[in-house]
Amino acid sequence: MYTFETTLGGRSFVVETGKMAKQANGAVLVRYGETVVLVTATASAEPREGVDFFPLTVDYEEKMYAVGKIPGGFIKREGRPAESAILNSRLIDRPIRPLFPEGYRNDVQIVATVLSVEQDNAPEIAGMIGASCALSISDIPFLGPIAGVRVGRIDGEFVINPTVEQREKSDLNLTVAGSYDAVMMVEAGANELSEEVVLDAILFGHEEIKRLVKFQQEMMEKCGKEKHQPKLFTVPEELVNAIHEYTYDKFDAAVRDADKIIGELNRADKENILLIVNRIRPDMVAKGEMLDLDDINDILAIKCIGQIPDDEMVVSSTNRGEPVIANTKSQAGIAYQNITRRLCGEDVPFMTFRTKESFFDRFKKIILIKESIILCLRL
Numbered sequence: 001m002y003t004f005e006t007t008l009g010g011r012s013f014v015v016e017t018g019k020m021a022k023q024a025n026g027a028v029l030v031r032y033g034e035t036v037v038l039v040t041a042t043a044s045a046e047p048r049e050g051v052d053f054f055p056l057t058v059d060y061e062e063k064m065y066a067v068g069k070i071p072g073g074f075i076k077r078e079g080r081p082a083e084s085a086i087l088n089s090r091l092i093d094r095p096i097r098p099l100f101p102e103g104y105r106n107d108v109q110i111v112a113t114v115l116s117v118e119q120d121n122a123p124e125i126a127g128m129i130g131a132s133c134a135l136s137i138s139d140i141p142f143l144g145p146i147a148g149v150r151v152g153r154i155d156g157e158f159v160i161n162p163t164v165e166q167r168e169k170s171d172l173n174l175t176v177a178g179s180y181d182a183v184m185m186v187e188a189g190a191n192e193l194s195e196e197v198v199l200d201a202i203l204f205g206h207e208e209i210k211r212l213v214k215f216q217q218e219m220m221e222k223c224g225k226e227k228h229q230p231k232l233f234t235v236p237e238e239l240v241n242a243i244h245e246y247t248y249d250k251f252d253a254a255v256r257d258a259d260k261i262i263g264e265l266n267r268a269d270k271e272n273i274l275l276i277v278n279r280i281r282p283d284m285v286a287k288g289e290m291l292d293l294d295d296i297n298d299i300l301a302i303k304c305i306g307q308i309p310d311d312e313m314v315v316s317s318t319n320r321g322e323p324v325i326a327n328t329k330s331q332a333g334i335a336y337q338n339i340t341r342r343l344c345g346e347d348v349p350f351m352t353f354r355t356k357e358s359f360f361d362r363f364k365k366i367i368l369i370k371e372s373i374i375l376c377l378r379l
Helices: 083-099 123-137 164-169 195-223 237-256 258-267 282-286 293-300 312-320 331-343 359-378
Strands: 002-008 011-017 026-032 035-047 056-062 106-116 147-154 157-160 172-178 183-190 274-280 303-309
Touching: 002 195, 011 123, 011 195, 026 123, 035 123, 056 083, 056 123, 083 106, 083 123, 083 172, 083 183, 106 123, 123 147, 123 195, 147 164, 147 195, 157 195, 172 195, 183 195, 303 331, 312 331
Parallel strands: 056 106, 274 303
Antiparallel strands: 002 011, 011 026, 026 035, 035 106, 147 157, 147 172, 172 183
């Protein structure tokens, strides 16, 4: 049996494995204070036939005995899961589902059984972290680990996993889950807080998530199983090519037919339709190969609030994971800023875009200049 211990929100957080549910692919017993949750992860040996989705099931089992109560009266059985149990199942499902290999079709079942509850230590958070632990140390292909925490805010200070008493004073109730590199899920409720405060709370919670992910990585090094190589579902290339050949031109024409789109909007009784022209190429406009803004306004008779140039910096900003609107050197970024200002009621003139000369255009200019110089010398 392996035991791993850390702290979470100032309370003891212990994960045990190797003693219970040994027939599961992975199983852990999570003790968060007096809250105890058993989490198991199992997967089928072969992929399920005839399905076009990943068959993942998450069951969050909570019974009354977990809080020291036994059902009385005529009906002593506990039937279907409560609404809170369904929501907690979804809470666990959302951050782990994207981290399985694409095309994975094996049945996977996560069962989180709540054995004991201490109200100050949320069992759903223990269940979420336990699910990640069970998957990470199992032989099931999983691209985790992940972790989740609850963030509160008391007197302007952020608190990880606030107690019941602290939650009553908190003006923020935020649950955030993610991996070491990214935030996977956010649920939040607050008393009229600014976006900056909520963003700071998410980042604050993510720092704690990083620490918990490292904690799980240490578990994987000591008791993790080797991941098996699954059979992944792939769409035949011939089918992809056939669908692309049949549909591409039709979809492209439907999307790019502005008259058709406007007609559909009018039929849907949409009012105050505004136009944004995307991927303008100034060099093609200058050559008459693309309509300019005046021509578009005359044809469509719709108020245009912006035109966005075809800018290479959009691609480079996307590759860096940065918003292009923050790039002050990007013409597209400036265009987005101007559109935002017009939507806010400002009178912002339209930009005059710089045309980018091709190599051959510059070459022609050089030749013409040289010919002019030679002609002047001869004269």
